[in-house]
Amino acid sequence: MPSAKRKTEGGSTFRRVTMKDIAVRVGVSINTVSKALTNKPDISSRTKELVFKAAHDLGYAYEVVTKSWALRKTRVVGLLIADNSNPFFSKVVKGVEATLQQHGYALILCNTNEDYAREKSAIEVLVNQGVDGIILTPVQSRDEDIAYLLSKKAPFVLLGRHFSSYNVPSVISSDRDGAYRAVDHLLRLGHTRILFLNAYHHISSAEERLEGYQAAHRDNGIEPDPALVRYSDPKMESTYNELKSVLLEGLDFSAIFTFSDMMMLGVIRLLHEKGIAVPHDLSIIGFDDIDFVSLLTPPLTTVSQDTFRLGSESALLLIRMINGEQPEGITRVVPTRLVIRGSTARRSNPSPM
Numbered sequence: 617m618p619s620a621k622r623k624t625e626g627g628s629t630f631r632r633v634t635m636k637d638i639a640v641r642v643g644v645s646i647n648t649v650s651k652a653l654t655n656k657p658d659i660s661s662r663t664k665e666l667v668f669k670a671a672h673d674l675g676y677a678y679e680v681v682t683k684s685w686a687l688r689k690t691r692v693v694g695l696l697i698a699d700n701s702n703p704f705f706s707k708v709v710k711g712v713e714a715t716l717q718q719h720g721y722a723l724i725l726c727n728t729n730e731d732y733a734r735e736k737s738a739i740e741v742l743v744n745q746g747v748d749g750i751i752l753t754p755v756q757s758r759d760e761d762i763a764y765l766l767s768k769k770a771p772f773v774l775l776g777r778h779f780s781s782y783n784v785p786s787v788i789s790s791d792r793d794g795a796y797r798a799v800d801h802l803l804r805l806g807h808t809r810i811l812f813l814n815a816y817h818h819i820s821s822a823e824e825r826l827e828g829y830q831a832a833h834r835d836n837g838i839e840p841d842p843a844l845v846r847y848s849d850p851k852m853e854s855t856y857n858e859l860k861s862v863l864l865e866g867l868d869f870s871a872i873f874t875f876s877d878m879m880m881l882g883v884i885r886l887l888h889e890k891g892i893a894v895p896h897d898l899s900i901i902g903f904d905d906i907d908f909v910s911l912l913t914p915p916l917t918t919v920s921q922d923t924f925r926l927g928s929e930s931a932l933l934l935i936r937m938i939n940g941e942q943p944e945g946i947t948r949v950v951p952t953r954l955v956i957r958g959s960t961a962r963r964s965n966p967s968p969m
Contacts, residue, residue: 689938693723699729702906703907708775749934773785773934789951795873797828800835801960811846813848815848851879856883863890877918899917900917
C-alpha cells in the first residue's frame with residue numbers, strides 16, 4: 617500500500633502514513649479513501665476535499681494524491697489590494713484573513729499600488745500557482761485581466777469596486793449614499809460652494825461618490841459647479857499638489873470633501889501651511905474613517921466604511937464560489953454612515969478662498 621513516513625511527537629522515530637490513517641482522520645472507510653485519492657466519480661466532492669486535506673496534513677506522499685491535490689484545492693486564496701500604505705486596507709485585509717482562517721484557507725497578499733501592469737502580473741502569477749480563488753480591488757484603468765480570469769474560469773470577487781461592463785461578483789460600500797450624506801451635511805450648514813477632490817473617474821467608487829455629491833446639491837436646490845470637482849491619484853501627495861493648483865486659480869469655496877481620508881491628509885497639510893483654520897475658515901469631510909482621523913485637531917468628520925465587513929463578506933462569497941455554489945445576487949452592498957466630528961461647522965464667515 618503506498619504510504620509515507622511520518623515523524624512521531626518525540627521526534628526520534630518514524631512510521632509510515634497509510635490510507636488507514638487518512639480513513640481514521642476523516643471517519644470513512646479505506647475503500648472510500650482509495651476512491652477519493654484516485655478521483656473516482658462515485659465519491660462526493662465534499663468527501664474528496666476532506667480526504668485530500670487529511671492526506672496533505674498527514675504528509676501522505678503518493679503521486680496521484682499530489683496531482684489530485686494540485687488539481688483540486690490548494691486551500692490558498694490571493695488578495696490584491698490597491699495601496700498597502702493606505703490604512704483603509706489594513707482592516708479589509710484583517711476581515712479577509714480572519715474569515716479565510718476560519719474556513720481553513722491561507723492568504724497570499726499582493727499590492728498593485730494602483731498600477732495596472734502590477735495587477736495583471738500578480739493575477740497571472742496567482743493563477744499559475746493554482747490558488748483556489750482571488751479577491752481583487754481592481755485598478756480599473758483597463759479590464760483585460762477580468763476577461764483573463766473569466767477565460768480561466770477562476771473564482772474571483774471584486775472588493776470595493778466593480779465594472780459596469782462585467783456582471784461579476786463584487787462586494788462594495790454604499791459609496792453614493794455615503795457621499796450624499798456628507799455633502800448634504802455641508803449644505804445644511806450653509807456651505808453652497810463645496811470643493812470635491814475626487815479620485816480618477818474610471819474608478820467606480822469615485823464615479824458613485826460624484827453622483828452622491830451632485831444629487832445632494834440638486835436635492836437642496838443648488839446646481840453643482842463642475843469647476844469645483846477635481847481629480848487626482850487617491851494619495852496624500854497628489855491631493856496636496858492638486859489643492860495647490862486650485863488655490864492658485866482663486867476658486868471660491870467654503871468646504872472641502874475628499875474621496876478618501878488619505879487624500880484629506882494632503883489637504884490638511886496644505887491648509888496648515890497656509891494658516892487656514894478648520895472649521896473656522898473652512899469645513900472639511902473625508903471618506904473611510906481610518907483609525908487615527910478621530911485623533912486629529914480638530915477630529916475629522918468623515919464617512920465611515922465597515923472595512924472589516926467588506927473583507928469578511930468578500931471572503932465568504934469567494935469560498936461559496938470555490939465550493940461550486942452560485943451566489944444569489946451578483947453584488948453585495950455594505951452600508952456606510954456619516955460620523956460628525958469637529959472639522960465641520962456652520963458657515964458664518966465669508967469664504968477664505
